Amino acid sequence: MPNTATARAPERDLRNQILDTALQLFSRNGYFNTSVHDIRRAAGVSIGAIYHHFPSKEAVAAALYHDLVERMDRVMVDIVAAHRSAHDRCRAVVAALFELAETQPEMMSFILNAKHREFMPDATPICSSRPFERMLDMVREGIASGEIRQMEALVAAPSLFGGPLRLLQLRLDGILTVPLPSVLDTAWECAWRAVANP
Amino acid sequence: MPNTATARAPERDLRNQILDTALQLFSRNGYFNTSVHDIRRAAGVSIGAIYHHFPSKEAVAAALYHDLVERMDRVMVDIVAAHRSAHDRCRAVVAALFELAETQPEMMSFILNAKHREFMPDATPICSSRPFERMLDMVREGIASGEIRQMEALVAAPSLFGGPLRLLQLRLDGILTVPLPSVLDTAWECAWRAVANP
């Protein structure tokens, strides 16, 4: 039955097309300022198609959130595999975040700005998600190895990543007009000095 | 005419009562998850009273935003007047923010979390507001005086305040369970090391 093969590809394409469009609109206008009809129009699909693939508008946002967090997590896993020291791992994280913010600003905007508690039933703070947990683990190991000064990991982690993340926000908001990678060295030097063992 | 005196006080009370209630609901449930009827019920006033004092729900949020930014700005002005060096000023800012986050978490949550672009016509990024401009100015002066290392002020400022702000966020989200002032010394040491001239 060739129809299954021919049907499956567009089916998946359609779902991704809906998700891609929703990401753009959500990150640009916000979840509540985006109606399902807006998604329908921008994606060039029908309402029925959206409600065939997702049970509700909320589910679209939830699926999007899930996918993006998973992608972020894969980035973290790759970094842990590629580097050994806490210093190198954390620097790679900042570099990757900066790179992603330039190449996929909608994704970063959605993950960082979206208040998921506002449109998702299970109030999952973004900082409790797995990629952020992995960043916290990197810091913990850095403290254990002596690379990072002795202190609460819950204080060290935001002290290390808070600056770069804030900078990223400024970039997404259009306040910072130069590409993030061009300030990576300076930003990282500041971030690392904040917690490094002298 | 005594009625003007007796009427003016409750009139102003009512407006403030609406704003206080709106702040609580907005910061707890978000702007879009809060209906005017919710405000009406929680504030114990009528719909008519709300629409007498404000032309729209959006205007309630805008007035709230304006008031809170103004209060933040007064805090900054006082700090600038009370301290001389960039180090002391910036530390006082972080201390004040930590203190405010404990005593008035709704206010801080609204200012930091609310995506004002989503419900305010004039898309004013929070970082362009005057209190944040003043923080940037403190950093600029620190760079000029040599207290802070030579670098772009737009990189130094988030590097300095990003950590504390991130920590503040963790506290508001309930991830950090200890009061912020108890970690002020550690957090500030990290923040200042990030940018300080050695």
Place this chain on the structure above:
DNA sequence: GTCTATATTCGGATAGAC
């Protein structure tokens, strides 16, 4: 100036054809 009741718009979700 404050209230109640109501109008109008709008968006999420469904039904049923194809």
Place this chain on the structure above:
DNA sequence: GTCTATCCGAATATAGAC
């Protein structure tokens, strides 16, 4: 599986009494 047309509830804002 995808579409069009439609329903229903909710939320903002208004009208008009007191």
